[in-house]
Amino acid sequence: MANTLEQLLNYSKQYGFVFQGSELYGGLANSWDYGPLGVELKNNLKAAWWKAFVTHNPYNTGIDSGIILHSETWIASGHVKGFQDPLMDCKECKTRHRADKLIELHSKGKVDADGWSHEKMREYIEINKVKCPVCGNFNYTDIRNFNLMFKTHQGVLEDDKNLVYLRPETAQGIFLDFKNVLRTSRKKIPFGIGQIGKSFRNEITPGNFIFRTREFEQMELEFFCKPGTELKWFDYWRSFAIDFLKTLGLSADNLKLYDHPQEKLSFYSNATTDILYRYPWGFDELWGIASRTDYDLKQHQEHSKENLEYLDPETSEKYLPFVIEPSLGVERLLLAILNDALVEEVVEQTNESRTLLKIDKRLAPYKVAVLPLVKKYHQEKTESVFENVLKRHVAVYDDTGNIGRRYRRQDAIGTPYCVTIDNQTTEDDTVTVRDRDTMEQVRVPIGELNQYLQSKLDL
Numbered sequence: 367m368a369n370t371l372e373q374l375l376n377y378s379k380q381y382g383f384v385f386q387g388s389e390l391y392g393g394l395a396n397s398w399d400y401g402p403l404g405v406e407l408k409n410n411l412k413a414a415w416w417k418a419f420v421t422h423n424p425y426n427t428g429i430d431s432g433i434i435l436h437s438e439t440w441i442a443s444g445h446v447k448g449f450q451d452p453l454m455d456c457k458e459c460k461t462r463h464r465a466d467k468l469i470e471l472h473s474k475g476k477v478d479a480d481g482w483s484h485e486k487m488r489e490y491i492e493i494n495k496v497k498c499p500v501c502g503n504f505n506y507t508d509i510r511n512f513n514l515m516f517k518t519h520q521g522v523l524e525d526d527k528n529l530v531y532l533r534p535e536t537a538q539g540i541f542l543d544f545k546n547v548l549r550t551s552r553k554k555i556p557f558g559i560g561q562i563g564k565s566f567r568n569e570i571t572p573g574n575f576i577f578r579t580r581e582f583e584q585m586e587l588e589f590f591c592k593p594g595t596e597l598k599w600f601d602y603w604r605s606f607a608i609d610f611l612k613t614l615g616l617s618a619d620n621l622k623l624y625d626h627p628q629e630k631l632s633f634y635s636n637a638t639t640d641i642l643y644r645y646p647w648g649f650d651e652l653w654g655i656a657s658r659t660d661y662d663l664k665q666h667q668e669h670s671k672e673n674l675e676y677l678d679p680e681t682s683e684k685y686l687p688f689v690i691e692p693s694l695g696v697e698r699l700l701l702a703i704l705n706d707a708l709v710e711e712v713v714e715q716t717n718e719s720r721t722l723l724k725i726d727k728r729l730a731p732y733k734v735a736v737l738p739l740v741k742k743y744h745q746e747k748t749e750s751v752f753e754n755v756l757k758r759h760v761a762v763y764d765d766t767g768n769i770g771r772r773y774r775r776q777d778a779i780g781t782p783y784c785v786t787i788d789n790q791t792t793e794d795d796t797v798t799v800r801d802r803d804t805m806e807q808v809r810v811p812i813g814e815l816n817q818y819l820q821s822k823l824d825l
């Protein structure tokens with residue numbers, strides 16, 4: 367059975383994947399902290415992406431740019447003028463809404479008002495008497511534009527000259543460093559630059575748990591290629607992205623492609639596809655892949671007055687490269703992974719049900735749990751085995767409650783292997799290793815344990 371959003375939220379809180387942000391002070395709306403298991407899962411997702419898109423990729427390399435960039439960046443990129451949503455307030459209950467989303471909600475997804483003029487949206491809302499989804503009244507302010515970038519000031523003076531923005535995407539940092547990377551990495555076109563990091567957007571309607579938040583992490587690749595070859599590379603990275611999701615264990619049935627129709631493309635894009643995932647509320651955007659032409663480099667060239675052209679060493683041609691951009695949110699991926707992996711299963715032998723996080727071993731927060739069968743008798747030996755396992759594997763020690771319950775807990779958080787120290791261990795220096803999925807147990811000599819786990823985990 368599919369998980370509900372509430373089940374995912376409760377599960378995440380119960381086991382320490384995700385906590386309400388600033389809970390101690392009553393919580394900060396729509397902000398989330400990642401607990402001991404959540405941070406491991408996030409790190410494992412980022413490591414898998416970095417490996418596939420950067421370190422183990424023949425084309426690409428990586429950077430880590432600033433969150434605060436020169437303010438001109440956002441004028442050049444178009445964010446200062448264009449990165450805004452149509453905002454409306456309900457005068458009765460004082461809630462804020464995105465006009466296009468109100469229309470989408472009212473039409474049950476049948477009308478896509480993205481890109482409509484304010485007039486067109488106002489007219490639709492009037493004619494269809496679109497009521498406030500919170501209080502049911504029909505009494506709104508006029509529609510106005512709201513820029514989603516967080517502003518702050520750098521230095522002591524809070525004047526316009528010192529105005530800076532928290533980046534709303536990691537991509538622009540890559541464009542700013544394009545020439546530096548080209549000069550120092552000896553890369554030749556086609557090549558890409560990847561980056562993982564925090565982005566900030568003052569979203570009008572955050573929600574759906576960690577799906578849409580104001581602070582989130584992106585994993586972005588800007589892939590530079592020769593003009594005219596971009597659609598070939600667009601197809602390449604689109605397939606690469608889908609394969610990547612499947613290797614992480616996402617079921618193909620829960621993935622779907624949405625190709626933006628030509629008339630809805632951003633003015634600088636000649637192809638855009640969203641990879642949608644079947645979240646508990648339906649299919650929604652997980653990963654955006656866009657062919658962005660030479661728009662960004664051209665804009666930065668114009669605004670910085672620096673030549674950003676590429677000189678082809680073989681043909682001596684000079685051109686501004688075109689760009690393919692696969693852009694993925696870490697938290698949206700994490701939610702998809704949890705949703706796909708979390709199952710309630712009936713154990714055939716005992717007819718009992720167990721909560722199981724059937725997650726890819728590479729992503730599991732802990733790879734191994736080391737457990738004394740009975741704390742009173744086996745604690746000392748277990749602690750020494752644990753120390754040894756920790757030298758090679760991400761492991762956890764647990765001696766609270768009976769062994770059956772401890773196995774269930776490890777199943778629920780996706781730990782692939784449980785190592786148990788019992789009476790036989792004191793006699794022959796062997797331990798039991800229990801497999802999360804099959805629940806089969808084998809005895810392994812302590813001296814061979816790390817190697818055994820390594821071969822099983824195949825990391």
Ligand code: GAP
Nearest residue numbers: 535537577578579582652653654693694695698
């Ligand atoms: N540089 C291109 C770019 O940022 P986007 O479609 O606005 O494109 C890319 O964002 C991805 O970032 C989305 O597909 C999603 O995974 C993630 N994302 C965007 N806004 C988000 C938000 N408010 N909360 C969580 N993730 C978000």
